[in-house]
Amino acid sequence: MQVAPDLRVLDELMRLMRQLATAGDLGPAAAMALTRLVREGPQRLTELATGEGISQPGMTQLVSRLERDGLVRRTTATGDRRGVVVEVTAAGADVVAQRRAQRDRAFHDLLARLDPADQTAIADALPALARLVAARAATP
Amino acid sequence: MQVAPDLRVLDELMRLMRQLATAGDLGPAAAMALTRLVREGPQRLTELATGEGISQPGMTQLVSRLERDGLVRRTTATGDRRGVVVEVTAAGADVVAQRRAQRDRAFHDLLARLDPADQTAIADALPALARLVAARAATP
DNA sequence: TATTGTTATACTCTATAACTATA
DNA sequence: TATAGTTATAGAGTATAACAATA
Numbered sequence: 001m002q003v004a005p006d007l008r009v010l011d012e013l014m015r016l017m018r019q020l021a022t023a024g025d026l027g028p029a030a031a032m033a034l035t036r037l038v039r040e041g042p043q044r045l046t047e048l049a050t051g052e053g054i055s056q057p058g059m060t061q062l063v064s065r066l067e068r069d070g071l072v073r074r075t076t077a078t079g080d081r082r083g084v085v086v087e088v089t090a091a092g093a094d095v096v097a098q099r100r101a102q103r104d105r106a107f108h109d110l111l112a113r114l115d116p117a118d119q120t121a122i123a124d125a126l127p128a129l130a131r132l133v134a135a136r137a138a139t140p
Numbered sequence: 141m142q143v144a145p146d147l148r149v150l151d152e153l154m155r156l157m158r159q160l161a162t163a164g165d166l167g168p169a170a171a172m173a174l175t176r177l178v179r180e181g182p183q184r185l186t187e188l189a190t191g192e193g194i195s196q197p198g199m200t201q202l203v204s205r206l207e208r209d210g211l212v213r214r215t216t217a218t219g220d221r222r223g224v225v226v227e228v229t230a231a232g233a234d235v236v237a238q239r240r241a242q243r244d245r246a247f248h249d250l251l252a253r254l255d256p257a258d259q260t261a262i263a264d265a266l267p268a269l270a271r272l273v274a275a276r277a278a279t280p
Numbered sequence: 281t282a283t284t285g286t287t288a289t290a291c292t293c294t295a296t297a298a299c300t301a302t303a
Numbered sequence: 304t305a306t307a308g309t310t311a312t313a314g315a316g317t318a319t320a321a322c323a324a325t326a
Contacts, residue, residue, distance in 0.1 A: 006266065007243060007244065008179075027315055030316090058316070195294070198294050224308065287320105294315080
């Protein structure tokens with residue numbers, strides 16, 4: 001069995017990740033939801049709330065703010081007039097692309113300052129972390 | 141030069157980390173500040189605000205909420221009666237210890253479900269990530 | 281009756297501007 | 304005058320409870 005790793009570094013990493021992308025002046029919740037809509041395409045409001053792990057009323061308000069800022073659009077679901085489908089606008093997609101470029105560039109610049117061994121260690125860990133996250137999703 | 145790693149996994153990792161510790165029913169900002177006070181000891185309100193990367197008024201309010209909940213205590217700085225020193229109470233230290241134990245246990249359980257190679261990759265990346273975060277702090 | 285979404289209300293978290301007390 | 308902190312105000316982000324519309 002391995003020694004328990006010191007996870008405090010992950011707190012600092014989270015703070016760092018939040019600061020690397022600033023385009024569109026989005027808060028973390030807005031950025032995450034918008035990114036999901038770009039990645040997964042238009043979807044029901046409830047589906048989006050579940051995916052982001054927030055309540056349905058919380059998502060109603062988040063979508064309202066995004067809509068007010070012109071980043072998403074609400075449409076009525078075909079076949080069920082209760083349903084709301086949320087989709088990204090061109091402006092929204094643009095903001096996501098800019099933020100992703102900002103973050104990739106900033107992260108790359110930080111990586112470049114490390115030893116090659118550290119760079120490799122981090123690159124190798126990302127797929128493993130993806131499987132860790134997936135393991136969590138598999139057992140809610 | 142390395143290929144740009146896919147950083148989207150770090151978004152999911154952040155969401156995961158927030159959910160692993162629930163003791164004391166603290167929000168993220170309260171948990172981070174309290175943890176810093178345990179790790180670094182009593183300190184000036186301004187110092188705490190700078191360390192956490194939030195404004196002085198923001199920290200005044202955060203400390204007020206923590207004080208209301210009995211997790212920290214305000215004292216007057218010796219030698220400068222304008223200054224406020226914030227320190228953790230026994231209850232506050234207890235909550236931090238419980239949260240850390242919760243998170244370590246949950247993370248360990250998730251790790252245990254991965255291949256040994258993935259476990260090693262993650263353990264090896266943590267010190268490298270610590271240096272990445274330090275590189276950021278070195279150039280504000 | 282059950283599902284989808286919104287509205288109402290409250291709390292955390294954060295910022296900027298204006299203020300108070302001390303140095 | 305400059306520094307340390309607080310108060311006032313506003314907005315994002317989140318929750319639960321109550322409601323409306325549709326299925």
